[in-house]
Amino acid sequence: MFYGRIFLCPLVFRIFEDMDKGLNLSVFILGNSAAIPTKTGHLSSQLLTYKNNGYLIDCGEGTQMQLIKYNIKHGIIDYIFISHLHGDHFFGLIGLLSTYHLLGRNKPLNIFAPAPLKNIINIQLDVVHTKLSFDVVFHELKGKSLTKILDTDDISVYSFPLVHRIDTWGFKFVQRSKQRKIKKSFIKKYNPRISDIQSIINGDDYTTDSGNVIANSKITIPPPKPQSYAYCSDTRFDDSIAEYVKNTTLLYHEATFDNSMQQRAFEKFHSTSGDAARIAKKANVSKLIIGHFSARINDYEKLREEAAKIFPDTIISEEGKEYIISS
Amino acid sequence: MFYGRIFLCPLVFRIFEDMDKGLNLSVFILGNSAAIPTKTGHLSSQLLTYKNNGYLIDCGEGTQMQLIKYNIKHGIIDYIFISHLHGDHFFGLIGLLSTYHLLGRNKPLNIFAPAPLKNIINIQLDVVHTKLSFDVVFHELKGKSLTKILDTDDISVYSFPLVHRIDTWGFKFVQRSKQRKIKKSFIKKYNPRISDIQSIINGDDYTTDSGNVIANSKITIPPPKPQSYAYCSDTRFDDSIAEYVKNTTLLYHEATFDNSMQQRAFEKFHSTSGDAARIAKKANVSKLIIGHFSARINDYEKLREEAAKIFPDTIISEEGKEYIISS
Numbered sequence: 292m293f294y295g296r297i298f299l300c301p302l303v304f305r306i307f308e309d310m311d312k313g314l315n316l317s318v319f320i321l322g323n324s325a326a327i328p329t330k331t332g333h334l335s336s337q338l339l340t341y342k343n344n345g346y347l348i349d350c351g352e353g354t355q356m357q358l359i360k361y362n363i364k365h366g367i368i369d370y371i372f373i374s375h376l377h378g379d380h381f382f383g384l385i386g387l388l389s390t391y392h393l394l395g396r397n398k399p400l401n402i403f404a405p406a407p408l409k410n411i412i413n414i415q416l417d418v419v420h421t422k423l424s425f426d427v428v429f430h431e432l433k434g435k436s437l438t439k440i441l442d443t444d445d446i447s448v449y450s451f452p453l454v455h456r457i458d459t460w461g462f463k464f465v466q467r468s469k470q471r472k473i474k475k476s477f478i479k480k481y482n483p484r485i486s487d488i489q490s491i492i493n494g495d496d497y498t499t500d501s502g503n504v505i506a507n508s509k510i511t512i513p514p515p516k517p518q519s520y521a522y523c524s525d526t527r528f529d530d531s532i533a534e535y536v537k538n539t540t541l542l543y544h545e546a547t548f549d550n551s552m553q554q555r556a557f558e559k560f561h562s563t564s565g566d567a568a569r570i571a572k573k574a575n576v577s578k579l580i581i582g583h584f585s586a587r588i589n590d591y592e593k594l595r596e597e598a599a600k601i602f603p604d605t606i607i608s609e610e611g612k613e614y615i616i617s618s
Numbered sequence: 619m620f621y622g623r624i625f626l627c628p629l630v631f632r633i634f635e636d637m638d639k640g641l642n643l644s645v646f647i648l649g650n651s652a653a654i655p656t657k658t659g660h661l662s663s664q665l666l667t668y669k670n671n672g673y674l675i676d677c678g679e680g681t682q683m684q685l686i687k688y689n690i691k692h693g694i695i696d697y698i699f700i701s702h703l704h705g706d707h708f709f710g711l712i713g714l715l716s717t718y719h720l721l722g723r724n725k726p727l728n729i730f731a732p733a734p735l736k737n738i739i740n741i742q743l744d745v746v747h748t749k750l751s752f753d754v755v756f757h758e759l760k761g762k763s764l765t766k767i768l769d770t771d772d773i774s775v776y777s778f779p780l781v782h783r784i785d786t787w788g789f790k791f792v793q794r795s796k797q798r799k800i801k802k803s804f805i806k807k808y809n810p811r812i813s814d815i816q817s818i819i820n821g822d823d824y825t826t827d828s829g830n831v832i833a834n835s836k837i838t839i840p841p842p843k844p845q846s847y848a849y850c851s852d853t854r855f856d857d858s859i860a861e862y863v864k865n866t867t868l869l870y871h872e873a874t875f876d877n878s879m880q881q882r883a884f885e886k887f888h889s890t891s892g893d894a895a896r897i898a899k900k901a902n903v904s905k906l907i908i909g910h911f912s913a914r915i916n917d918y919e920k921l922r923e924e925a926a927k928i929f930p931d932t933i934i935s936e937e938g939k940e941y942i943i944s945s
Binding site: 326327328329330333352353355356359360376377378379382383385386389390393394407408410411414415418419420456457 | 653654655656657660679680682683686687703704705706709710712713716717720721734735737738741742745746747783784
């Protein structure tokens with residue numbers, strides 16, 4: 292599905308209106324089963340994409356096979372985020388790195404993860420006598436509040452603490468404020484010089500060759516509101532999480548159990564469908580998507596209905612599906 | 619496919635003729651792709667079964683999902699054999715152990731593997747704060763010749779050295795010499811006591827209540843010739859291997875490359891289809907099954923034909939298929 296999304300000329304294409312087609316902020320569910328895989332459910336992993344860059348979130352065993360199954364090109368991933376060191380969220384990482392190596396990857400890979408992961412990876416690479424063909428840049432997660440961990444040209448990423456048996460972080464991805472976009476009609480009418488383009492998208496007015504000044508607001512359109520995605524898995528219900536994900540466009544929140552298993556959820560440091568919905572409501576998000584379902588759960592629709600009673604705009608995450616994130 | 623194979627009463631069932639149905643020595647291919655998974659090919663793992671006991675041979679990433687996919691019960695595996703510490707042969711082990719733990723396994727698991735694996739597993743378990751619910755009995759592979767590493771009631775297992783970039787072992791599984799089996803007609807006619815059964819299958823004659831002695835050879839049939847299975851992956855062609863697998867019923871030998879890639883096979887410490895066939899011929903095995911195919915190979919039939927020119931009874935290993943081992 293990502294095959295063929297080739298972005299030919301970022302500099303020119305991104306500054307005009309209506310050119311974002313195929314470059315949406317979206318999330319693809321590679322796996323959303325909790326703890327143990329099932330016949331149809333793989334372990335936690337998601338791929339956020341934006342402008343043909345991939346941001347892999349968690350990497351349970353089998354993630355590299357899922358990437359292959361869904362025709363997702365290895366090369367689009369430069370950033371990997373591991374929420375915590377329970378095996379169902381990271382046991383697939385060493386295999387993915389090995390495959391990158393065997394395929395001759397040479398660009399760096401950034402991994403944001405709890406500190407002990409670095410040692411786990413290095414020990415395994417030592418044993419298999421592998422010096423990777425690319426650099427791994429390891430970024431240790433450590434903030435105990437909302438912490439910016441990455442700025443790219445396109446996106447800012449934040450980590451925030453969740454409440455689980457071991458140190459666990461959620462992630463929030465926010466589109467960086469876009470520049471204004473130039474109206475096509477202006478381009479057609481005035482045929483401006485390339486050197487004028489940058490100043491116009493920065494907000495400057497345009498002066499024609501004959502000296503007429505045209506106000507910036509007449510020849511550009513404002514950027515859309517930045518959209519955002521937040522990922523909360525695994526966590527016990529906690530009010531503070533709502534603060535970290537406030538006003539997010541799409542919130543993924545774990546719902547390992549249904550409402551009848553509230554006590555079990557608490558004891559296991561997980562959430563119910565109702566817990567997820569309460570966070571979504573309090574955080575005033577636009578939409579809630581629930582996942583990380585226990586193998587004991589057969590009726591996902593029941594979970595959705597339970598959540599929808601509290602937060603109506605709730606959907607079920609389905610493995611192998613892409614969700615376009617829009618407000 | 620293994621679902622439903624319930625062996626009700628081993629002691630009684632195994633000593634009579636014609637009772638081995640469903641208890642054959644067989645091997646099920648869980649994955650046979652080399653190095654990198656493909657859209658249809660998982661990494662190395664096989665399950666040898668005999669009398670409802672499972673012997674897992676190698677455990678590439680995704681093995682636990684393959685076991686689930688093919689309805690193979692977790693509980694049948696008490697022995698795992700890891701040939702060497704290249705990731706495509708063992709990265710699935712930690713996930714399988716974790717799942718056993720989460721399912722509450724309490725019987726011991728025996729792992730036969732190169733020494734450094736123990737440390738790799740323990741470090742990962744420490745990080746995820748897991749004290750397994752069952753004992754792992756670790757057996758370090760170290761012999762540089764044919765070495766018996768296991769005797770169960772049913773089977774003997776041997777390791778032997780292969781020729782690869784790192785220390786690598788093949789495995790040979792041999793049915794233990796079976797006891798003679800009692801003819802049904804004798805049971806029907808003489809209705810012997812349970813206490814007589816053991817002495818008869820041990821070779822004793824039978825004395826009737828009236829004192830008549832009936833020769834053992836008249837009331838029993840001899841056991842069939844022990845069957846055997848050998849696993850050679852990964853290895854460069856080497857004459858000595860033929861000696862280790864001599865007269866094996868079914869030999870699995872890697873054929874990572876076709877004959878046109880002989881030089882590459884040598885450099886990478888792998889075999890071609892022709893190499894595999896030469897070992898099979900020299901070892902006088904009954905049948906050869908080839909696998910561990912490079913992702914570059916599309917035409918498996920070509921490999922089979924190349925091998926069959928040297929050793930006619932050659933077949934291709936297919937993922938998801940079971941092969942009954944018979945001479």
